[in-house]
Amino acid sequence: VGKIISVVNRKGGVGKTTLSVGLAEAFVSEYSSKTIVVDLDPQASATRFLLNQDGRFEKAIDDGKTLTGFLKAAEGGVATASDETVQRMLHIIKDRSEVDLALVANSDDYWDYEIEQIRSGCADALQNRIAALLKLLADRYDYIIVDCPPGQSLASEASAKVSDLVLCPITPERMAVWGKELLETYLKRVAPLVKVRFVVSRKQSSRLADKFVDEIQKSGGLLPTPGGGSRDFVTLSQSKQFQDRLEIDRINLSLQSLWGGKAVKEIKAAAKAVKEELGV
Numbered sequence: 001v002g003k004i005i006s007v008v009n010r011k012g013g014v015g016k017t018t019l020s021v022g023l024a025e026a027f028v029s030e031y032s033s034k035t036i037v038v039d040l041d042p043q044a045s046a047t048r049f050l051l052n053q054d055g056r057f058e059k060a061i062d063d064g065k066t067l068t069g070f071l072k073a074a075e076g077g078v079a080t081a082s083d084e085t086v087q088r089m090l091h092i093i094k095d096r097s098e099v100d101l102a103l104v105a106n107s108d109d110y111w112d113y114e115i116e117q118i119r120s121g122c123a124d125a126l127q128n129r130i131a132a133l134l135k136l137l138a139d140r141y142d143y144i145i146v147d148c149p150p151g152q153s154l155a156s157e158a159s160a161k162v163s164d165l166v167l168c169p170i171t172p173e174r175m176a177v178w179g180k181e182l183l184e185t186y187l188k189r190v191a192p193l194v195k196v197r198f199v200v201s202r203k204q205s206s207r208l209a210d211k212f213v214d215e216i217q218k219s220g221g222l223l224p225t226p227g228g229g230s231r232d233f234v235t236l237s238q239s240k241q242f243q244d245r246l247e248i249d250r251i252n253l254s255l256q257s258l259w260g261g262k263a264v265k266e267i268k269a270a271a272k273a274v275k276e277e278l279g280v
Contacts, residue, residue: 001138001139002034002137002138002139002140002141002142002143002144003138003142003143003144003164003165003278003280004134004137004138004144004146004159004162004163004164004165005023005143005144005145005146005163005164005165005166005167005274005278006146006148006156006159006160006163006165006166006167007019007020007023007145007146007147007148007166007167007168007169008148008156008159008160008166008167008168008183008187009148009150009168009169009170009183010150010151010152010179010182010183010186011150011175011176011179011183012150012151013150013171014169014170014171014176014201015169015171015201016041016147016148016150016169017041017045017046017049017147018169018201018242019167019169019199019201019270020037020046020145020146020147021037021046021049021050021147021242022242022259022263022267022270022271023143023145023267023270023271023274024036024037024101024143024145025093025101025255025258025259025267026255026267026268026270026271027142027143027145027271028093028096028099028101029093029094029096029254029255030255030268030271031271031275032096032098032099033099033142033143034099034100034140034141034142034143035099035100035101035102035141035142035143035144035145036086036100036101036102036103036104036137036140036141036143036144036145037050037101037102037103037104037145037146037147038067038103038104038133038134038137038144038145038146038147038159039067039103039104039105039106039147040067040106040130040146040147040148040149040153040155040156040159041106041147041148041149041150042106042107042108042109042110042111042149043108043149044057044105044106044107044108045147046103046106046147047060047066047103047105047106047107050087050101050103051087051103051105056087057105060087060105060107061105061107061109065084065085065087065105066085066104066105066106066107066109066110067085067104067105067106067107067110067155068106068107068109068110068113069084069085070082070084070085070104070129070133071113071126071129071130072113073085074129074132074133078129078132078133078136079136081133082104082133082136082137085104085105086102086103086104086137087102087103087104087105088100088102093253093254093255093258094253094254094255094257095254100141102141104133104137110155114126114153114154114155117154118154123154126154126158127154127155127157127158127161128158130154130155130158130159131158131159131161131162134146134158134159134162135162146159146163148160152186157190157191160187160190160191160194161190161191161194163191163194164194164195164278165194165195165196165197165274165277165278166187166191166194166195166196166197167197167198167199167223167274168180168183168187168196168197168198168199169198169199169200169201170198170199170200170201170216171200171201172200172209172210172212172213172216173209173212174212176212176216177212177215177216177219180198180216180219180221181219184196184221195277196221197221197222197223197277198216198221198222198223199222199223199270200213200216200222223270223273223274223277224273224276224277240260241257241258241259241260241263242258242259242260242263255267255268
């Protein structure tokens with residue numbers, strides 16, 4: 001059975017998509033693991049990063065092969081709907097062409113769809129269909145990486161409830177430190193049995209940032225650095241390569257080319273730490 005990993009934070013701009021895409025590509029590149037990204041965010045950042053080449057993003061929307069398309073079709077059966085929705089072999093990571101990196105895409109029409117479901121009294125049914133999709137994918141993939149939207153949503157809650165691990169990127173700043181406890185309380189309420197780990201992201205080299213990292217570390221729950229070390233956290237950076245992803249041809253590129261030197265070390269460490277947390 002595959003492992004479901006939800007990347008969650010009610011605050012935007014903390015690096016959820018960076019972590020989601022990075023982990024997925026590291027699992028494929030470093031461990032030859034069959035991996036799928038499920039984009040639950042209607043802003044569709046993960047979808048754009050993984051489907052941008054050759055107009056595949058626009059084609060997925062036109063063909064209805066998105067999360068909304070799946071949810072509408074799922075009334076006739078989750079398995080059939082998922083077969084119609086999943087985008088396979090998104091791009092080839094060098095020397096890993098035999099490993100499937102797949103995607104359940106999203107687009108901004110999901111916002112309207114979720115509101116419509118809530119107003120129609122179908123919120124529970126919507127969550128059940130999302131949970132059913134993730135459980136079905138867990139029978140087909142080694143890792144299911146779920147990029148959740150900021151704020152609170154039915155989709156995020158459904159994902160957290162069926163996850164094996166929830167990862168929360170957190171930036172080393174005062175507002176994030178204040179919000180950490182609130183986020184933990186929220187997750188304990190909606191998914192009390194799931195393991196939650198925080199990941200320090202977008203850390204700048206400054207005394208103030210170091211101070212906030214210390215505060216985050218002392219408050220507990222950080223993703224351990226593989227093999228221990230002087231600090232119990234992983235720092236993920238936004239590499240220039242990741243920012244340029246929409247402009248480069250990514251066919252048959254190595255993980256190093258996709259992320260750059262410093263970032264690739266961090267994303268490999270994060271993937272290793274996640275595997276250790278999951279006991280796999």
